[in-house]
Amino acid sequence: MADCARAYTPPYDCTPCIARDLRLRRGDLLQVMGETELWYYVRKRTLKNKGTLTEERGYVPKHFVRRVCNLKAEPWFFESITKRIEAKRCLLRQENGEGAFMVWRSKENPQYYLSVRNGEAARHYKIVEVGQLFYLVPRRAFHTLCELVDAYSQDQGGLCVRLNEPCVTVKRQxxxxxxxxxxxxxxxxxxxxxxxxxxxxxxxxxxxxxxxxxxxxxxxxxxxxxxxxxxxxxxxxxxxxxxxxxxxxxxxxxxxxxxxxxxxxxxxxxxxxxxx
The missing domain is CATH 3.30.200.20 (Phosphorylase Kinase; domain 1)
Structure with missing residues (x-):
């Protein structure tokens, strides 16, 4: 198992089938402590009526939970970037390598973009948001931007290159x-x-x-x-x-x-x- 600090939440209530599984309610916040191929080992903290905090640990199926996406906490989300030329300038710095990437939001319209370094160029992909889904192509949609980034970090899936490391944060010149x-x-x-x-x-x-x-x-x-x-x-x-x-x-x-x-x-x- 690999340690990590990712947070997930179940979209529905879940009754455990065996003793080692956790009872989950929609909206519970789960911290992933480790994982196997099909399961997450998580920690769930619950605040009781009298103000006491209880902690439970157990397994939940990977397909049942969704990653909690706090954009401002993600190293690949650049809130200060609002234009393609700014994203390109950052990605083409010598500190970044092939596959360096960032997600940013356009100043001209409320649209998210994924920008990726490919050689000495920066490629920009519009992220379509429909309802509660995000996608680059309709056949591959995700519930959060975090899930989208995770997926393209594992599989190139039509991009110019697989996502590698987030763009290095550099002080504005x-x-x-x-x-x-x-x-x-x-x-x-x-x-x-x-x-x-x-x-x-x-x-x-x-x-x-x-x-x-x-x-x-x-x-x-x-x-x-x-x-x-x-x-x-x-x-x-x-x-x-x-x-x-x-x-x-x-x-x-x-x-x-x-x-x-x-x-x-x-x-x-x-x-x-x-x-x-």
Whole structure:
């Protein structure tokens, strides 16, 4: 038998057939202490009328009880995640491996999603909720999200990969509030390139001209540049609009300098000499 701290409850009253079985009532809370192929060995605590707490232990058939699902207590439920781009960002961190997963709820509609890491991509599955059932496909429905996760952790069942470990909880990065959708950017003309990457003129949200500075890697120098730009606010200082850090290439979106770099401008014909 394997020790565990899972909690289950019977959906109906149950009269024991033999002495070692427990008498169960609908709503009883059972803590699983161990299990065999077909049975759970559980502990049931009951509060009597006089305030005394009694404890009973015994066996219950696995098919008769359902897992109690407390989402906020589950390591795979990410209450703070409300968008696919946020789920993808977390799953693709280097701390997570193949099959890392999470369940989250959309901010736009009351819909649960299962997101799974598959190689260098994140796959998202909508969890359909009908009545008191949850499913990815109708032929495989479950009474709770916990049961759904347990099932796909044991059997791939049509997913891109079998669920492995819950996504690692990582402290929110300070620059994530600046994240923008890469699909909202359109590159227009390459302005320059170097060891770090390339700089493009482009359009953001279909109506704003911007500069898109692309990087081959997100190193400390890039993070330091972003950090400095977030702290500066002046009409004569380049304005930061956002960043793209979800996939390669990483980029910074800033105000577009119409005359190019200061060095190029000073060397150009349009610059004026300073009178002494």
């Amino acid at each position: 300070w620059y994530e509030q600046w994240e923008v959708q890469r699909s909202s950017l359109r590159r227009v003309e390459r302005l320059g390139s170097g060891e770090f990457g390339e700089v493009w003129s482009g359009v953001w949200n279909s109506n704003m001209e911007v500069a898109i500075k692309e990087f081959r890697a997100m190193d400390s120098d890039v993070l330091n540049e972003i950090r400095i730009l977030t702290k500066l606010s002046h009409c004569r200082v380049l304005k930061l609009y956002g960043v793209c850090t979800m996939d390669m290439p990483f980029c910074i979106i800033t105000e577009l300098m119409r005359n190019g770099s200061l060095h190029r401008f000073l060397r150009g014909k349009s610059s004026k000499p300073i009178k002494s």
